Amino acid sequence: MPMPFAEALKxxxxxxxxEVGPPKGVDxxxxxxxxxxxxxxxxxxNVTDNQSSVMRIGSLPVxxxxxxxxxxxxxxxxxxxxxxxxxxxxxxxxxxxGIRNVLALTGDYITVGDHIEAKPVFDLDSVLLVKLxxxxxxxxxxxxxxxxxxxxxxVGAIVTPEADPIEPQLLKFExxxxxxxxxxxxxxxxxxxxFKKFMGYARKFDVxxxxxxxxxxxxxxxxxxxxxxxxxxxxxxxxxxxxxxPKGKAxxxxxxxxxxxxRQLREEKVCDGVHIMAIGREHLVPEILSAAGM
Amino acid sequence: MIVGHRKPLEEIKSYLDGCExxxxxxxxxxxxxxxxxxxxxxxxxASQLRMAFKEEGKEVLVEEETIQRQCDxxxxxxxxxxxxxxxxxxxxxxxxGVQMAAELFPKRVVxxxxxxxxxxxxxxxxxxxxxxxACASCLLAETGGIxxxxxxxxxxxxGPCGGTNHGKCEVSKEKDCAWTLIYxxxxxxxxxxxxxxxxPAKNYKAQTTPxxxxxxxxxxxxx
Amino acid sequence: MRAKRWVRFTKKLLKEIGIEPERLEMFNMSSSxxxxxxxxxxxxxxxxxxxxxxxxxxxxxxxx
Numbered sequence: 001m002p003m004p005f006a007e008a009l010k011x012x013x014x015x016x017x018x019e020v021g022p023p024k025g026v027d028x029x030x031x032x033x034x035x036x037x038x039x040x041x042x043x044x045x046n047v048t049d050n051q052s053s054v055m056r057i058g059s060l061p062v063x064x065x066x067x068x069x070x071x072x073x074x075x076x077x078x079x080x081x082x083x084x085x086x087x088x089x090x091x092x093x094x095x096x097x098g099i100r101n102v103l104a105l106t107g108d109y110i111t112v113g114d115h116i117e118a119k120p121v122f123d124l125d126s127v128l129l130v131k132l133x134x135x136x137x138x139x140x141x142x143x144x145x146x147x148x149x150x151x152x153x154x155v156g157a158i159v160t161p162e163a164d165p166i167e168p169q170l171l172k173f174e175x176x177x178x179x180x181x182x183x184x185x186x187x188x189x190x191x192x193x194x195f196k197k198f199m200g201y202a203r204k205f206d207v208x209x210x211x212x213x214x215x216x217x218x219x220x221x222x223x224x225x226x227x228x229x230x231x232x233x234x235x236x237x238x239x240x241x242x243x244x245x246p247k248g249k250a251x252x253x254x255x256x257x258x259x260x261x262x263r264q265l266r267e268e269k270v271c272d273g274v275h276i277m278a279i280g281r282e283h284l285v286p287e288i289l290s291a292a293g294m
Numbered sequence: 295m296i297v298g299h300r301k302p303l304e305e306i307k308s309y310l311d312g313c314e315x316x317x318x319x320x321x322x323x324x325x326x327x328x329x330x331x332x333x334x335x336x337x338x339x340a341s342q343l344r345m346a347f348k349e350e351g352k353e354v355l356v357e358e359e360t361i362q363r364q365c366d367x368x369x370x371x372x373x374x375x376x377x378x379x380x381x382x383x384x385x386x387x388x389x390x391g392v393q394m395a396a397e398l399f400p401k402r403v404v405x406x407x408x409x410x411x412x413x414x415x416x417x418x419x420x421x422x423x424x425x426x427x428a429c430a431s432c433l434l435a436e437t438g439g440i441x442x443x444x445x446x447x448x449x450x451x452x453g454p455c456g457g458t459n460h461g462k463c464e465v466s467k468e469k470d471c472a473w474t475l476i477y478x479x480x481x482x483x484x485x486x487x488x489x490x491x492x493x494p495a496k497n498y499k500a501q502t503t504p505x506x507x508x509x510x511x512x513x514x515x516x517x
Numbered sequence: 518m519r520a521k522r523w524v525r526f527t528k529k530l531l532k533e534i535g536i537e538p539e540r541l542e543m544f545n546m547s548s549s550x551x552x553x554x555x556x557x558x559x560x561x562x563x564x565x566x567x568x569x570x571x572x573x574x575x576x577x578x579x580x581x
Contacts, residue, residue: 080448106450109457120447171489
């Protein structure tokens with residue numbers, strides 16, 4: 001059974017987190033299987049919040065299931081679907097259910113999802129959400145009212161180290177830390193040298209940084225992400241490696257690439273850990289960790 | 295100005311089902327400027343309707359009037375007495391004007407011919423873009439004169455979000471990222487300190503509808 | 518009456534910039550009402566003496 005995530009961040013040299021995405025529907029067999037598979041292999045498991053604005057089971061109930069299974073969940077919380085009242089309410093609910101870790105996100109816009117006519121909320125943003133959580137920890141809600149019992153959380157946020165342009169991203173990153181973020185999970189990185197440059201800048205801040213690792217299943221996927229996902233740049237050498245893989249073995253190559261990146265980050269002490277995102281292929285996370293020699 | 299866009303003709307025709315005498319009423323101010331509901335547009339729409347009804351073999355009288363504004367009662371004086379001759383008034387004003395017309399003529403069926411879309415500016419002839427969401431708590435002083443409530447679809451006061459890419463918005467590659475624009479504008483002025491601090495959450499109470507403004511000169515209390 | 522409304526409004530504007538609204542006043546009278554006029558002048562003189570010099574006096578090169 002993993003230790004509390006805050007403790008892992010404090011005491012471990014290299015932290016590993018992964019992610020589960022709840023299904024759109026009530027058939028949770030596959031998700032429960034993935035939770036069972038991963039819960040003891042990683043320091044914490046993120047549960048996404050209607051990721052990509054696609055309606056799914058909420059993060060909170062799945063975090064509770066992870067807790068019940070003996071795992072350590074990280075509640076991902078976006079500002080897209082809930083106003084400040086609902087956000088605080090859910091945070092109090094998460095706390096009383098034993099959930100202690102939150103990743104504060106702004107959230108994708110409604111129109112990238114599957115309910116494009118819905119009303120987007122965005123009452124707050126990720127910076128204000130971090131600030132809100134820290135304020136609740138002081139015993140007051142966002143409007144200044146006294147709380148009957150204050151929660152306490154380990155709060156994180158995200159950053160895109162290869163955003164282009166980078167300056168507005170870094171300005172926002174600094175605001176998240178100013179607001180009180182204590183850990184950061186990054187968008188997927190593929191270029192170690194560029195990431196080291198980013199870490200050169202990020203090291204001035206008192207915050208733990210976990211590098212994002214997204215498993216590449218094929219050269220096509222890499223090209224797609226390069227064209228469509230902001231801040232993701234898969235270098236040509238990696239695409240070439242995937243192309244060169246024997247037929248049907250591109251996924252294996254992807255696992256090898258991911259494992260190699262994790263190993264390098266750990267051995268060269270580039271950052272404080274990794275966050276492995278293998279959405280749809282959660283069962284391959286243990287293989288990535290093996291490929292990394294962990 | 296307020297910018298609107300004419301509703302699809304099919305939708306307008308469906309509103310007029312069963313009407314035999316229609317007045318198309320234009321507005322000479324905002325919607326005339328954005329070429330959606332002024333005198334010219336009244337003429338065009340009225341012609342289209344006459345032709346469409348004729349094609350369908352329907353006997354519908356379609357007449358035209360345009361007044362200076364539909365958001366001020368006094369401008370309706372010139373047509374007040376005519377309105378009773380019609381079953382329906384198809385107003386091409388913005389939503390505010392349509393409602394004023396409906397209030398002044400409660401026994402007539404008053405219908406909207408436009409979808410009122412936004413407060414905006416003319417970019418060039420024939421092109422208008424949204425600039426203001428009337429949020430009642432303007433923060434343009436903090437953002438170098440670029441409104442994140444309007445230009446950012448998420449209305450973020452601490453942006454950008456993670457979806458920004460090459461200065462374009464997650465929602466559409468054709469849309470600029472408001473926060474990249476704000477960053478560049480303030481950088482050019484040497485005033486990035488404006489956005490380094492955490493901007494407080496937006497006060498939505500300021501936007502509680504419906505709002506009323508009374509000019510200080512028209513308030514009744516003691517000075 | 519419109520003038521009354523605008524005098525009242527101007528008093529608010531003066532108050533906004535920290536100038537005492539009592540420095541401005543409107544009195545109703547016709548041109549033949551000399552005693553009323555004298556009384557109005559006395560009243561405003563009294564107020565000016567009580568309030569002291571205008572807060573703007575001497576503050577800029579082109580004094581008010």
